[in-house]
Amino acid sequence: MALLRIENLGQSYDGSDILTDVNLSLEHGEVFALIGPTGSGKTTLLKLLDLLETPSSGSIYFDDVDVTKVESNRLAARRRMALVQQKPVVFSMNVYDNVAVGLKWRGIDKASIKQKVEHALELVDMTDYAHRDAKTLSGGETQRVALARALALEPNLLLLDEPTANLDPNSVSKIEEIIEHVISEHKISIFMTTHNMLQGQRLADRVGVLIDGRMQQVGTPEQIFSAPTSKAVAEFVGIDNILAGTIDKKDGDLVDVKVTSGLVSAISHYELGQNVYALIRPEDITLSLAGEHGSARNAFSGKIFKITTLGSLVHIEVDCGFPLFVVLTARSALDMGLAVGTQVFVSFKATAIKVIKRWA
Ligand SMILES: Nc1ncnc2c1ncn2[C@@H]1O[C@H](COP(=O)(O)OP(=O)(O)OP(=O)(O)O)[C@@H](O)[C@H]1O
Ligand SMILES: [Mg+2]
Missing domain, CATH: 2.40.50.100 (RNA polymerase II/Efflux pump adaptor protein, barrel-sandwich hybrid domain)
Incomplete structure (x- = not known):
């Protein structure tokens, strides 16, 4: 049974179609990279998967439960997923408290919070930063804190929106290393978006190419890069x-x-x-x-x-x-x-x- 399944998903804003007829399923433990040009609808799709917004059409199933509209189902599913946004927000408090935020919202007891936050900080190699004011961090460090905040929730599904956009090459490698470690050590499914085709190739089991709100092709990285099935995908993969x-x-x-x-x-x-x-x-x-x-x-x-x-x-x-x-x-x-x-x-x-x- 797939962890996540979406059927004929569509989203429109102010009467214009941003996503059209998107079908996809994500298996347990699978890493899926969504690639596509800017404005193609990647973040829009991620917001729908994070159940922050409701789609204009189509359905979303999480562990075979319809989470498209029923609020109680959506809430239960949301507790099993975590999203790292394209432009992560940190609050003006220290790194530890920033990572603890999601756990506090979920009403977890203090001792468990401590243990989970420490583990998450270790995963992103930020243990020494626990008491730093998060607002003073570099872009790469901020991204790691956002990642730790999501990982502390121990989600079944991790949603990452452009986890390395606008970072210098060293920070990109560091984030990719962390993601690779999470993939190998924890049985977690990851759905990530990226502009960077090579990153998709490096990290993902399967890649989907979204162009103009339509999923043009889904396949292994090799299939997408060596055998694109349309001119649009061929152009996009260089x-x-x-x-x-x-x-x-x-x-x-x-x-x-x-x-x-x-x-x-x-x-x-x-x-x-x-x-x-x-x-x-x-x-x-x-x-x-x-x-x-x-x-x-x-x-x-x-x-x-x-x-x-x-x-x-x-x-x-x-x-x-x-x-x-x-x-x-x-x-x-x-x-x-x-x-x-x-x-x-x-x-x-x-x-x-x-x-x-x-x-x-
Ligand atoms: N709330 C909204 N209201 C109206 N239009 C929106 C809204 N959110 C997104 N859009 C439009 O939908 C289209 C897709 O946006 P989206 O952010 O999903 O693209 P993207 O693929 O994530 O782009 P990027 O690679 O630049 O992050 C864009 O044209 C955007 O302007
Ligand atoms: Mg985006």
Whole structure:
């Protein structure tokens, strides 16, 4: 039995639909990451799951009990979950009291509160901060206090809204470490939202992609990142090469996809004439000056028309009759003397292409 199940959930504010027909279930002990662009409805969905708001349509079941509307059911379920908000609030009192807040609201006795708060502070490595005024903490520390406050409640379901947004890389690693520890040590289900796809990949058993209030795809991180089923998901997960084309030739599952002015060989079960997108990750493309392309089925010559340096990586755009994005290390780009206008060769395997259906 799933811990949480939502069916056809919808939410609208002032007549505009923010969430539409969201279906999902979360198993006991499962970690689910909801990813999606800003404004796609992630926080809205989390607020519905936290039973803070009621949905405009659809149902929510917690341990198979309908908690969509019945107030007593909602209250009982709320005691088994805890939410860490996107912008956590700390009160002007010390860290210990901030962590104890939720427990006091629940009317727990003082001795148990002490034991639970101390344990929670240990989990987030903030024991030494117990007497600090919470208002004087850094962003990362504040986030840890908020996490401790939620963990002290020993929830069955932990809801985390962007637990590492706006934090420096060290604080991000620290928070991820704590979450990983909680996942491995405690049998707890986690539903978290994140802008950061890699974080979803690192922490979650399953990932869901929410775009414009609709759940576009749910799957393991591998499925989402290597086999997106729609153009919107492919774009969101950073597949820079999305070539619109049509299946032009077919020999078993080996197909030629006709793109603007070229043919790319790929593996696909779609029929001749099907409109498709060919998705190619930039890192799966080899770029060379000499034109040796080994066993790769796809080889094109082209001219570099744009180079963008991003830290130690360089994004290179090559015009091969159609545009292709390639990623190289800054070092290799320098060694090869690449510049705008350089004539290059690009190659990639048929298996590096993922072909998805296009509704033209
Ligand atoms: N109470 C509200 N009344 C009206 N509109 C709202 C309300 N809450 C959210 N919205 C709108 O719903 C949409 C989704 O907001 P939401 O905060 O759920 O997005 P999000 O995916 O969490 O974004 P972000 O990644 O920036 O946190 C936005 O357009 C937002 O302006
Ligand atoms: Mg949000």
